[in-house]
Every structure is written in structure tokens, then in C-alpha cells.
Amino acid sequence: MLQKQESPAEAATAPGAIPLVGHALRLLRPWSLLHSLPAQGDLVRLYIGRLPVYVVCSPKLVQEVLVHDSDYDRGGAVFDQVRTVMGNGLITCGHDRHRRSRQLVQPVFSRSRLPRYAELMVEHSTPVIESWRDGQVLDARAAMHTIIRRVSIATLFSSRINAEQFERLQQDIGTIAAGWLRRLITPRPLRRLTGGRQWASASKRVHEAIDDSLRSAGATGCPVTGATADVPEVLLAARDADGGGFSHEEIHDELISMFLAAVESSSTVLSWTLDLLAHHPEVQDRAAEEVRRVVGEREMGWPDVDQLPYLKQIVHESLRLHPPTWLLTRITTRETVLGGHPLPAGVNIAYSAYLLGRDPAVFADPDRFDPDRWTGAAPPRGSFVPWGGGSRLCIGNTVSLAEIVIVLAEIVRSWRWEPVRRRPATARVSMLHVPKSVRVKLRSRKEAVATTGEVR
Template sequence: MPTRVLPTPRFTAATAPGALPLLGHAPALLRRPHAFVAGLPAHGDLVRLRLGPLDAYVACHPELVRRLLTQDRTYDKGGLVLDKAREVFGEGLATCPAAAHRRQRRLLQPAFHRDRLPGYAALMAEEIAATTAPWRDGDTVDLPAAMYRLATAVTARCLFAAHDRAGSLPLHESADVITRGVGRRVMLPLPGLDRLPTPGNRRFRRARQTLRETTEQLIADYRATGTDHGDLLSVLLGAQDEDGQGLSDAEIHDQVVTFLLAGTETTAATLSWAWTLLAANPAVRRRLHAELDTVLDGRPARHEDLPALPLTARIVSETLRLHPPAWLLSRTVTTATELGGHRVPAGATILFSPYLLHRRADLFPCPDRFDPDRWLTTAHPAPGTYTPFGLGARRCIGDTFGTTEAVLAIATIAARWTVTPTPGRPVRPTRSASLIPRPFAATLTRRPR
């Protein structure tokens, strides 16, 4: 039988309307970033933007996103968002160019091996317990701040299990200043603004210095004792490639900063959004409570409970669909090429947005509805469609770590507490390269046993 040749899909390209002289689309992107980006597929599959002097393309079709993310030498890490992040992450796994990536990923992958997760999950459970221990019935908390502290404590603990909680305080504080600073800096319209001697910029530089000194001290301490603490730093110190070469102290420093920053804000934002979605959807929340009452009966969740918590897991997947923390990402074109039949020049920035894809009504029916049960029938969407963790060689190395943490935290907290954002205005995201909620208060109500 002759082989059936499938027609090559034709992809449309266009320039987004509404560019202003000189500034182009930058004001629209800054003013209403999420709505602006989510509206781009209406103009084409590959949409060109002018951001001040820069030209950028946005891949709006899942197949174009798949091609972008699986050809990591043609579309390398770089461009608008990445260049700012590199100032802080250095040449760690998330920001290094493709040429350095294979070696780094091979060296670091064992730190996230399935067998290590139960150990990390035990540390996560301890940090969740420590976070909720001071909570009293009727308390009001700044919820994103509480989730951020929890996520920082978890990442710091899994990185440096041997480091005591009090001693890691400077680490938490500087990680906080830095993650928020990077997010804001990425959105700055003009180059150089991040070098002005403003209090914010000074705070940012001080935090970067503290983070460097603290991690350097920890690396020195670990090297001196040579013990395997079953944590991420122990794996980094023991990693060796085929030639017996390990990571240098400078490389380890960049990886530590990468894990701390890449692993914290993302998971914290997922948790904060999950609480707002559960409060707005009481029927889902009731079913969640029923699942937790059956499986946990009021006790904290453990790693071995995960298979028995399918609704909790679907709540996390659906939260990541509606509010993917890494919502706008970029690549740089290394050699002139074509994407979807359209020429893109070397040096061009190509943006892609999980948020845009996840809100397309043709990919996810009723896209704005929080419906965890859609994952009962859409367990494996086509590649490029659902990308909260990216895709291809640069896919998130901490995906299972992050979802495990989110499921354990939601399960343990919701088993004992009802979390209700204080009524008022709807929770809005900050204007940043990460989709994180602005501060909001929530009331904690203890559930009857």
C-alpha cells in the first residue's frame, strides 16, 4: 500500500496591530501583558511584535511551539527574557547555551532521579508542618507570602539538608529579593534602568552578594566534611562526567542559585493560585476535602499517599493550565531559518507563552473555567499544547519535584484548613515575567476532625 503523505500544515504570519511610533507594542505589553499576549493568536500563528527598537516573534500555534522547543540549537536560550535572567542565574542549567547544556543536564539529572523523591518528600512534609504549626483558627495571613516562605524553605532544605533552618534565613530573604527583582527587571522598557542607584537596585545587588557568600560558605563546608546528606548539594558535589570531571565551585554556585530561584517562585505561585481557585469553586473544594478525609483522615500527606490523591493532582494540573508561573519565555535564533514556512533572521527573539496556549478555546474548551476533571479525558494533550514545564531538552528538571511539593502541601493543608481569600477585589497577577499573584489576605478556618 502506498504511504499516505500528510499535508504540511500552513501557518499564518502577521504583525500585531496597534504599534505606536518608536515604542511599538511595548506599552500594550506593559499595560495589560496577559490579555495582550492571549489575544495574539487572533492575528496569526506566528505574530511579529515591535518592542521599542527590537523585533520579536510570538509562536502562537502549538506545533510551532513544539518545533521551537525541540530544535534547541537553532532556537537557543537567549532573547529578551533570558538575557536579564542570566545576570543572576549565571551559566546555570536554566540559562546556559545549548552548547554547554548536554553536559550540565547529564551531571545534574541524578539529583532529580525518581529514587531520590521519597527523601525530598519527607523534607517537604517537615517544612509544611513547620509552616502550618503556628496557624490558629481564624488567623488572617498574607497568603502568597506564606506560600513563598514555604516553597523557599522546601527548596533550601532539599538543597542543603544539613543546614539548620535558622541559618538559612539570609538565604530565604535574599532569594526573595532576587526572584522578585528579576521578574520586574525583565519588564523594564529601557536598558540601563536596572543600573541606576535606586533603593530597589541597591537592595537587589546586596541580596545577590549575600546569596553568593552564603552558598560559597555552604559549598566549602560540604567539601570539608565530604558526607552525602542525601540532598541536592551532595549530588552536585559528587557529580562526574565520563572523563571523571566534576563541577567547579563556580558552576555549583550557579546551579544552587538556579535551583533556588527556578524552584521557589514557580511552586509558591502554583500554591497561591490553587487556593484562590478552590475558594471560587466550592464544589471542587468539597470533593477535595472528601478525598483527603478518606485518604488522610486529618494526618499530613506523605510520598506514598500520592497515588491515592488523583483529584489533588488534577487540581495542580488545572491550576498550572490557568496560571502557568513561567508564562512568557524566550529563545534566540542562532542561524537564519524558517518557522512554519516563514523566514526568521539570525538574532531574532522568539517568544512563546504557555498562558496563551492554555487559554486557547480550540485547545481547551471553556478555557477560563477551572475544571480539574478535564484531565480525566485530556490526560495527554498534543505536544506543545500544555507546556507549564516547557518541552524538549530544556524541559523543567524539577517538574516532578514541584508537582510533588504542590500536591503534598495542598493535601496536608486542605485536610486541616479551609483557606478563604478575604472577599474584595479579585486577585490579580503582578506585571512580571512570572505569573505571580499580588499580595492578598486569606482567612484560615480549622476544619472539624
């Protein structure tokens, strides 16, 4: 099959495939494999074993895939695995269910609710940030996970759980988050050896907590609506165009999906950002100056987010270099043609926000961290896609950008930090693009101001 003569219109096959194994071994070092693909064409075929996967390498074709979501649907082996953990919520559902589910979840992210989310972000991140000590070496990955877990529990369940349940849920979500990617790639018989039992008990308790919160949200039988309703109440009250709503099981799947999506991706972005800023103290100082000028000593709120353009540029630049969802897949639902190349039905398509973000034709000197590159015109469609695009654009994009900006602002106004290691963090190969380790040494910014009189 690999030796077959390709007709001119067929997508090129990446070199280096081994019979029966295909490119699977090269995928163990995915970054160098990815970087080698655009030289082969806009659409390049890889083989994982005997399974062909077409990698879309040009922004224009990625945009085409994202916009035609009925031809290029969510599905295939990766989503089948993710579904075993997240259920069939918005993230994993196919095109047939998507429009209705999106309509029903949308009220969770309506503008009127955003100021309350910002309050909870501040309330639940500052105690952690204030607990750090001058001179402390911080495990930034663990610390960002703690903060985002606290914020996500508060924003998704706030009024439904007491302090004790909050702590328990915190720990259980930590266990699930640490283990769920490992679980997805571990064959079922081996799962017991890789922490499967703790994972299963934590997962059971989290599912029970979600069910409890749903039961108590629906206890009155009279749906609560408006900005004061919490997320389970909003989902219970949501109605589609025909007046129908979600079942409890559907809400359950949406909540667990949003929870895992929120905790893993936002904490990963913050970890990479802290590492980048550790190696760029001048960017840290400029960010601190912006926060001091805009927010000063008062509490942050939702309107501040738009007043912090430099912090947003930093987050965009961090997402360009290190998008957590570095490889996303689709499946063709019918025979089609992409960029002049014929594609059969039922074939796997992949695109990489990581590869696109480092395209030198779009981003000059692409490996350089330069938040100022975001002051000009927006990059062409399909070239900056850390939140996906088309009708399946991340529904949490506005909230998560605000969350990252708020947490970063809270950190940068109190702390300066330097890297413990001279070299920038490297990525672990996993479903998400996660740094192996980010350890930074903290210095109190307030004390630096008190002794030198300088605001840095």
C-alpha cells in the same frame, strides 16, 4: 520598516504598532494583546521598539520550537538579564553547554532521592500551616513564599546549615526573591533607589552561604554519593560521560538558579491555587475528602502523591490558567522556516504557556476553572507547556508537582478558606505571572468536623 509590504510567506505583523515604539505600549496590558494574536496567524510578529519578536501561537509550532532546541536556543536580551542574577546555570546556558550540564544536574532529581524530599516538604511546611489561627485573614502569597522558601532551603542545603543560618538565609532569599524581578527591569543607575543596596547585601550573603556549603561538602575530598548525600554533595560527585565534573563556580550557579526557580514558581502556583479554591469551595471539599480517604491522620509521604489524582488535576488546572512562566523566549541560531514562514538567524521567538492554555480549540470554555477536564486524554503536544518542553523541559517538574500537591494536601486537611474579596485575584505584569494579592479567611476544618460531625 513597519510599512514594508509583506510577501505571502512572511509572518503577519500584529496591528497597532506605533513607529519607533512598536507594540511596547500594548505590552503594558499583555493579556489582551496576547489574546488578539492567534487571529493574525500561527506566527505573529510584534515590535518592541524596532526589535522584532515572533510570537508562536499554535501548539504544533510551539512543539517544533521546543523540540529543535539547537535551532531555537535560549538566549537574547531576557536571558542576558537573567544571567546577571542566576549566573550561567542550566536555566540560562545555551545549547552548547546544555547537554553536559543537564547530565550533571540530573542525579539531584533521581528517583531514589524523592522520598527524602517529600519528608523535608512535610517537615518544613506543617509548622507554618499549624501556626495559622481559626478566623485569621491570611496573606496567601506571603505564606506560600515562606513555606516554599523553607522547603527549598531544606531540600537544597539541609545538612549544611544550622538553625541560625537557616533563619538568615530565609530572610535573605526573601529579599532577593522580592527584588530580583524588579532588578531585572530596572536600569542599573536607578537600582540603588529601588532597594538595590539591601538586595546586594542579601545576595552577597546567599552567595557566601552557597560557597560555604560547597566548601564543607567537599571538605573530605571524598565525594559522598547515594540517597543520603545532600544536593551540594550530589553536584560535587556528579560525572559526565567523559568522567569530568562541575567546577565549584558551575555548582554555585546551578544552586542559585535552582533555588530562585524553585522558590518563585512553586510559591506562585500555590498562591493562584489557593485563590482558585477560595472561589470554588466545592473543589476544596472534594480535595479534603480525597486527602482524608488516602492519607487520613498519618504523616504524608512520597507514595501518597500518586494516590491523590484529584489534587494533581487541581494543580494542572491552576497551571493551565496561571502558568508562572507565562512568556518564554528563544533565539534563532540560523536562518530557518517555521510553519512556512522564513525566519532570519538571531531573531527573538516567544511563546506563551498562558495563551496556549486558554486556546478554546483545545480547552473548551477555557476561562472556566474545571479540574475535571484533566480526567480525559492528555491535550495535544505543545498546548500545555507550563514546564516548557523538549530537552529543556523543567528538570524540577516532578519534584515541584509533588511539592505543590503535598503542601496543598497539608493545607486542605486542616483548613477551609474563603476569599476576602469577591473577585478572583488579578495578575501583576512582571516576568512571572504572579497574583497581585491573595487574601483568604481561614476556618479550621477539624473544628467544623467536631461540631457538625461532617467531613467537608
